[in-house]
Amino acid sequence: MRVVATTSDLASLARAVVGDLAQVETIIPPAADPEAFEPRPSDLARLKGASVVVRVGLGYDHWLDKLLSMHGDAAINRGGAGYVDASIGIPLLEVKGSSVDPATRDGHAHGLANPHYWLDPANAEIITGGIAEAGIRVAPEAAAKIIANRDGFLARLKADLVEWEQLLAPHRAARLIAYHNTWPYFARRFRLNIVDVIEIKEGVAPSPARLAKLAATIREQKIRVIVHEPFEPEETSQLLARRTGAVVVKLAPSVGSVPAAADFRALFDYNVATLARALSAASN
Ligand SMILES: [Zn+2]
Structure with missing residues (x-):
C-alpha cells in the first residue's frame, strides 16, 4: 500500500x-x-x-x-x-x-x-x-x-492533550495578534483570543493606516504576543513589535515548519511550549 x-x-x-x-x-x-x-x-x-x-x-x-x-x-x-x-x-x-x-x-x-x-x-x-x-x-x-x-x-x-491544555490553562483568553489567519482552531481548543490578523490578503503588505490601527489595538488591549509563521515575511510583525513592545513568537503551522515539529504530536509539543513560555514571560 x-x-x-x-x-x-x-x-x-x-x-x-x-x-x-x-x-x-x-x-x-x-x-x-x-x-x-x-x-x-x-x-x-x-x-x-x-x-x-x-x-x-x-x-x-x-x-x-x-x-x-x-x-x-x-x-x-x-x-x-x-x-x-x-x-x-x-x-x-x-x-x-x-x-x-x-x-x-x-x-x-x-x-x-x-x-x-x-x-x-x-x-x-x-x-x-x-x-x-x-x-x-x-x-x-x-x-x-x-x-x-x-x-x-x-x-x-x-493524554498529550491533557498536558497541553494544562500548560496553556494559565493563559486562558490571552489576547494575540497573528500574521496569517492560521489559528482559529488552535485558539478555540486552547481558549486563546486571536484579536486580529496582520495579513488581510495573502502576499499583500498591510497599509500604513492598517498598521497604525493594529498598533493601537495592541496598545489598547495590552497584547503582548504577535504570532508569526516561519515562511511569512517578517518586517511587518517586527515593526509592530518595535512600536508596541509586544514580542514576535514563531509557531509552526504544520509538521516540519520548524525542525522541532517533526510529527503531529511534536507540532503541538512545540507550539504549546513556545507559546506558554512567551505568554509567561510577557506577564512578568
Ligand atoms: Zn491560511
Missing part, C-alpha cells in the same frame, strides 16, 4: 494509522508556504501506484484535482475507494455562505471555510477515521492492524 498526502500534517497522521503497512509520501515540501504551492510534473509521478490519497480539501490544495484527473486512476479520484478528503466531518470555522473558487483568489486558499483545522489536535480523531476507513477499503486484510494503530495513536494524543 502506498499513501500520498498533500501536506506533512496529513502524512504524519496517515503514518500513525498505517504504521509499517504502507509507505507515506507528502506532496508539499515542509519548508514551503503550502498556500502558495504549485505542483510540478514530478508530483504527478508521485501519484503513480498510490492506493490512498489524502487531502486537506476546502480549496487549500485545489491543485490536486488537476493532478488526479491527469493521473486518471478512478480509485484515488473523488468517490474512489482510496480518496480521502480529510475535511469531511470536521466542525468547520469561518464557513462562507457561498462557495468561492479558491483557484481564482491569488493562490490564497481560504475558500469555503478556514482550512487550518488540523491545528485542533482533537480533530485528529476525525481525520484519522477517514484515513483508516480508506486504508481498510483498499486493504481489508489489514483492518485489525489499522484499527489498533489508530486506537494507540489516539490514546497517546488524548
Whole structure:
C-alpha cells in the first residue's frame, strides 16, 4: 500500500494509522508556504501506484484535482475507494455562505471555510477515521492492524492533550495578534483570543493606516504576543513589535515548519511550549 498526502500534517497522521503497512509520501515540501504551492510534473509521478490519497480539501490544495484527473486512476479520484478528503466531518470555522473558487483568489486558499483545522489536535480523531476507513477499503486484510494503530495513536494524543491544555490553562483568553489567519482552531481548543490578523490578503503588505490601527489595538488591549509563521515575511510583525513592545513568537503551522515539529504530536509539543513560555514571560 502506498499513501500520498498533500501536506506533512496529513502524512504524519496517515503514518500513525498505517504504521509499517504502507509507505507515506507528502506532496508539499515542509519548508514551503503550502498556500502558495504549485505542483510540478514530478508530483504527478508521485501519484503513480498510490492506493490512498489524502487531502486537506476546502480549496487549500485545489491543485490536486488537476493532478488526479491527469493521473486518471478512478480509485484515488473523488468517490474512489482510496480518496480521502480529510475535511469531511470536521466542525468547520469561518464557513462562507457561498462557495468561492479558491483557484481564482491569488493562490490564497481560504475558500469555503478556514482550512487550518488540523491545528485542533482533537480533530485528529476525525481525520484519522477517514484515513483508516480508506486504508481498510483498499486493504481489508489489514483492518485489525489499522484499527489498533489508530486506537494507540489516539490514546497517546488524548493524554498529550491533557498536558497541553494544562500548560496553556494559565493563559486562558490571552489576547494575540497573528500574521496569517492560521489559528482559529488552535485558539478555540486552547481558549486563546486571536484579536486580529496582520495579513488581510495573502502576499499583500498591510497599509500604513492598517498598521497604525493594529498598533493601537495592541496598545489598547495590552497584547503582548504577535504570532508569526516561519515562511511569512517578517518586517511587518517586527515593526509592530518595535512600536508596541509586544514580542514576535514563531509557531509552526504544520509538521516540519520548524525542525522541532517533526510529527503531529511534536507540532503541538512545540507550539504549546513556545507559546506558554512567551505568554509567561510577557506577564512578568
Ligand atoms: Zn491560511
